[in-house]
Amino acid sequence: MKSEPKVRASLPEGLTPERLLEMYYYMVLTRTCDDRGFALNRQGKIPFAATCQGHEAIQVGAAFALRRGVDWLVPYYRDTCMALSFGVTPREQLMCLFARKGDIFSSGRQFPNHYSVPDRQIASISSIIAAHVTHAVGIALAAKMRKQSAVVLTSFGEGSTSEGEWHEALNFAGIHKVPIVFLCENNEYAISVHQSLQMGVKNVADRAAGYGFPGVICDGTDPVQSYETVRDAVERARSGGGPTLVEAKCYRAMSHTSDDNQLTYRTPDEIEAVKTRDPIPRFENWLKERGMIDDDTIAELKAKALREVNDATDWAEAQAPPTEADLYTHVYHSGPLS
């Protein structure tokens, strides 16, 4: 039996207890997928995995602030939780990890987590940092030109904000007041390079002033605050107010990818310290305090996530790999050309 809610009146606008539990589930599901990716990599079954541990709260908050089927997501490669919360399924996630032919994002061509689901309004990206931010502005420009109510959310790490294309994108968006939310998931590291060597300002959000729109900061380890911050930015964009730069302060619990070893640039103490900011137990406590979850439900949801990811793993592993002939498809609309 769940205990009676203590502070239910304080629920933020747009979030019901059901939606909050759904958010929690996506965070747990993502963590399970994320762990599975690294485990499969260590087993030699997949060549590469990227992690989003430490980013789950901002990502689920951002995805829940968008309207599926209306708004566009132009995420970056660390957005597993955002993608799962926006409609990507665990089977689709595992298919991309295994690089199977049926991988709907790229048919095994791109690194994992380079999402592309046009019919769910998730745009394709490459691994070239910040290049997709200009594309997101173009998608938002198209929505504005067609007088659609779509808002585009594009995300990136703080390292991306060093790139010229990032600045060009924000400049263009500020001039034309396109309906976009720029979401920086600031985890303090661009692979091994700390934020202090990436920028001379303290906050990425401070940069928004240079482009003529607001920059706001939220605690990216708090899904509720993340949701509220992004929701306000989405509403502003939808009502014609133009862009917002949201900086979510979060952290990266693991190495950059399965190919990286963070012990070459971080101390063990630092790594232990950031783990205390894990958004999942933190959200569990928040929900418990409000009587919306108890230990049994937590165990049930974690077991459910594990069943889903086990099923997805077995299923994806059994799918066919691409063939040599697949190499030559989708070069041009009409096929390969000389």
Next chain:
Amino acid sequence: MATKNLLEAVRETLHDAMASDERVFIMGEDVGARGNVFLITAGFQEEFGRERIIDTPLAEASIVGVAIGAAMAGLRPIAEIQFADFIYPAFNQIVGEAAKTRYRSAGGNSCPLVIRTPYGGGVRGALSHSVSIEALFYHVPGLKVLAPSTPADAKGLLTSAIADEDPVLFLEHKRTYRLIKGEVPEGRHTVPIGKADIARAGKDLSVITYGLMRHFAVEAAEKIAAEGIDAEVVDLRSIRPMDRETIINSATKTRRVLVVHEDNKFGGVGAEISAAIAEEALFELDAPIKRLCGPDVPAMGYAKEYEEAFMPSPERIADAMRELAQF
């Protein structure tokens, strides 16, 4: 058919595309109030509005990047790079992003984008307003690279490019804008992408070329015809995809090949043409393939002497033809 110069043909095509398809819009530096530095889009902003003729900041990467996003979202952007020399900041967006969008998404996302840019020399454009950029881009699968040389082809290929589902880099030789005039079909006129044109039929040798050099080659061919050498001039029109069939057929027919382009010789388009002929028709030839190209210096200089020394001329092409015919 009315006679127009190449600039007028481009202008007319852009105007027709804007008027007939509301998905089409133009973005670039000075394309709005100024109507582009060559006045190609003069008056467009008054007619189509500021939302469809967008003056952009001086930022080439975002001109192409924003256009890619709009194309992915279903519009038909025409992005302009004011001079080809300014395209380098947009290199990643064209090569790394636009050209790979379809492939990396396994057909999920298309990128129907046209990037127009004036290129080439002969207008005293110095180091930064006279380069040829085709070799930097034609290497890239997923991208199409067109270089029309006549007003009719400019209209026909630009119309095809705008309708194409893939990203197209559309090169307009700026010396041809006002110098080259010709009849242009009225109404909708398309030229298929990937088909070369026989600019002049001949039997003694083949000149394979494109852009401004088509006209110089035809002029040279007429000159040496009086000396009894009957040259064929093949205008590629489309650099990628490249019409290998027409190239091989011409080489096989005349048995002597001269490749002419204004771009630097080393690794230029001529290298690919030569290799294709060597692979498929080497033993049909009576002479080694000859290339007359821009020298391997970074660009033509501002001084008239630098420019003239850099660019192939009708006289130099005629000399190369004579040498080849006499081999």
